[in-house]
Amino acid sequence: MAIPQNWRLQHQRYRLTGEVCHTCGAKLFPPRDVCPECAKPAYEPFQFAGKGEVYSFTVLSDAPAGYEAYEPYPVALVKLQEGPLVTAQLTDVDPQDVRIGMPVEMVTRKLTEDGDDGLIVYGYKFRPVLKAAANG
Amino acid sequence: MRDVSIIGIGQTEVGEHWGKSLRHLAGDAVLAAMRDAGIERADALYVGNMLSGELNGQEHLGALIADFVGLRGVEAVKIEAACGSGAAAVRMGYLAVASGLLDVVIVVGVEKMTDQKGAVTTAGLAMAADAEYEVVNGISFVSLNALLMQRYMHEYGVQHEDFAGFPINAHKNAATNPYAMFRKPISLETFKRARMVAAPINLMDSSPVADGAAAVVLAPSEVARRFQPASVRIIGSANATDSLAVHDRRDPLFLSAAALSAQKAYRQAGIGPNDVDFFELHDAFSITAALSLEAAGFAERGRGVYLAKDGEIALDGRIPICTFGGLKARGHPVGATGVYQIVEAVLQLRHLAGPNQVKNARIGMTQNIGGSGATVITHILAAEG
Ligand SMILES: [Zn+2]
Numbered sequence: 001m002a003i004p005q006n007w008r009l010q011h012q013r014y015r016l017t018g019e020v021c022h023t024c025g026a027k028l029f030p031p032r033d034v035c036p037e038c039a040k041p042a043y044e045p046f047q048f049a050g051k052g053e054v055y056s057f058t059v060l061s062d063a064p065a066g067y068e069a070y071e072p073y074p075v076a077l078v079k080l081q082e083g084p085l086v087t088a089q090l091t092d093v094d095p096q097d098v099r100i101g102m103p104v105e106m107v108t109r110k111l112t113e114d115g116d117d118g119l120i121v122y123g124y125k126f127r128p129v130l131k132a133a134a135n136g
Numbered sequence: 137m138r139d140v141s142i143i144g145i146g147q148t149e150v151g152e153h154w155g156k157s158l159r160h161l162a163g164d165a166v167l168a169a170m171r172d173a174g175i176e177r178a179d180a181l182y183v184g185n186m187l188s189g190e191l192n193g194q195e196h197l198g199a200l201i202a203d204f205v206g207l208r209g210v211e212a213v214k215i216e217a218a219c220g221s222g223a224a225a226v227r228m229g230y231l232a233v234a235s236g237l238l239d240v241v242i243v244v245g246v247e248k249m250t251d252q253k254g255a256v257t258t259a260g261l262a263m264a265a266d267a268e269y270e271v272v273n274g275i276s277f278v279s280l281n282a283l284l285m286q287r288y289m290h291e292y293g294v295q296h297e298d299f300a301g302f303p304i305n306a307h308k309n310a311a312t313n314p315y316a317m318f319r320k321p322i323s324l325e326t327f328k329r330a331r332m333v334a335a336p337i338n339l340m341d342s343s344p345v346a347d348g349a350a351a352v353v354l355a356p357s358e359v360a361r362r363f364q365p366a367s368v369r370i371i372g373s374a375n376a377t378d379s380l381a382v383h384d385r386r387d388p389l390f391l392s393a394a395a396l397s398a399q400k401a402y403r404q405a406g407i408g409p410n411d412v413d414f415f416e417l418h419d420a421f422s423i424t425a426a427l428s429l430e431a432a433g434f435a436e437r438g439r440g441v442y443l444a445k446d447g448e449i450a451l452d453g454r455i456p457i458c459t460f461g462g463l464k465a466r467g468h469p470v471g472a473t474g475v476y477q478i479v480e481a482v483l484q485l486r487h488l489a490g491p492n493q494v495k496n497a498r499i500g501m502t503q504n505i506g507g508s509g510a511t512v513i514t515h516i517l518a519a520e521g
Contacts, residue, residue: 009268030269056284056286058334060279061333062278064255064271065258077382077383085388087270
């Protein structure tokens with residue numbers, strides 16, 4: 001992905017900023033300006049808390065070009081507390097221990113790099129919420 | 137609106153064609169279809185293809201292939217809808233002939249996938265998904281489908297082994313298809329022992345990367361009989377879409393575009409699922425086969441997988457699928473697949489399917505899926521006479 005394309009996505013990637021629909025209240029991530037629930041405008045930024053649970057997961061061992069160095073790595077659909085699903089890698093966890101329903105939280109991590117001299121792409125990943133923190 | 141018929145078909149063997157370029161594969165299929173139809177010219181050529189720019193460094197396929205097959209001068213254009221490109225191109229040909237603006241249209245689906253190393257092809261296929269919100273996270277196309285399969289098994293209490301019937305059926309039917317990539321039956325043991333690709337999807341759940349091309353010739357039904365006594369009429373044609381990304385769907389386990397395009401096609405044809413004699417569905421992965429059967433109305437939600445267990449998808453079952461091997465065993469040259477499905481349906485309806493013949497087949501349905509379900513094209517075909 002090109003440098004300007006990555007730069008434009010900084011608020012979504014680093015802070016999980018989405019949008020909220022003032023007509024029906026739907027919280028949207030990624031932002032899309034038109035609410036998919038009611039087709040009304042949704043331009044108001046909304047800050048997601050970055051907490052959710054694993055909706056589904058898998059482990060990649062045949063990675064696409066640019067990601068081979070990290071395999072095997074777990075990828076998940078995470079159901080955010082505010083409603084939307086988000087596609088993200090899981091981190092700080094043994095792939096064997098991942099379960100559907102597991103509470104997770106967003107962290108910022110390196111996603112990939114464009115060769116030795118190229119752009120390093122950072123973004124969100126999700127890690128397990130520690131038991132004590134989850135209960136408290 | 138005019139009725140539209142398929143008056144010619146052509147296909148190349150699916151496989152690793154090291155000695156053939158994209159233009160040669162497409163040319164072979166187009167010329168075979170023109171010979172079958174008995175025509176020497178056409179008004180237009182539509183090309184279904186997904187990845188020629190990425191994998192072959194070549195775009196602008198319309199003019200390239202039209203010139204290559206001796207049709208220099210005709211209207212020609214490439215149509216892209218990821219793995220649904222082939223049937224999307226057939227749909228455009230259908231619209232052109234039905235509208236009355238064009239009389240004879242050739243549609244070819246072609247994909248040349250084996251020129252690049254695996255990781256490059258994997259990255260190319262991932263372009264069917266959302267680049268900024270799915271792909272950047274390191275997902276592959278297989279892994280997106282693995283997320284669906286994992287959730288399906290969780291929600292419906294299904295075991296991985298329950299899916300085995302899909303690839304076993306596909307390989308059994310491919311064994312007698314001279315154009316198929318894998319002409320060898322597989323056993324339950326082979327399925328269970330297969331290498332894991334992206335859990336729970338293993339190698340036997342997945343269709344192979346392949347080269348291939350298939351073509352059809354479309355003409356108004358009223359003149360079709362003059363060219364081809366064994367013409368087959370298109371009685372339903374529909375294209376419907378869903379969000380590009382899996383995470384943007386309200387219910388990822390329901391392929392709403394597949395349901396919508398099937399319903400539109402059924403309505404146009406004036407039939408329902410019970411009238412369909414066989415179904416060429418898009419078994420890119422065994423989970424996709426289960427979800428398609430559910431979306432198209434052949435099974436309740438969460439029950440599609442059991443059709444494979446109970447033998448209902450066999451050639452003599454209630455709803456035969458993948459009658460020439462499907463994506464899994466005939467092979468899946470992505471942009472060509474949707475046209476292969478139609479070519480195979482025509483063979484069934486002409487009763488020229490040999491050992492793969494579905495007895496008394498009168499009405500066949502094809503469904504081609506782009507991406508993880510974002511574009512779905514359904515066609516319903518009927519034998520004439
Ligand atoms: Zn709304």
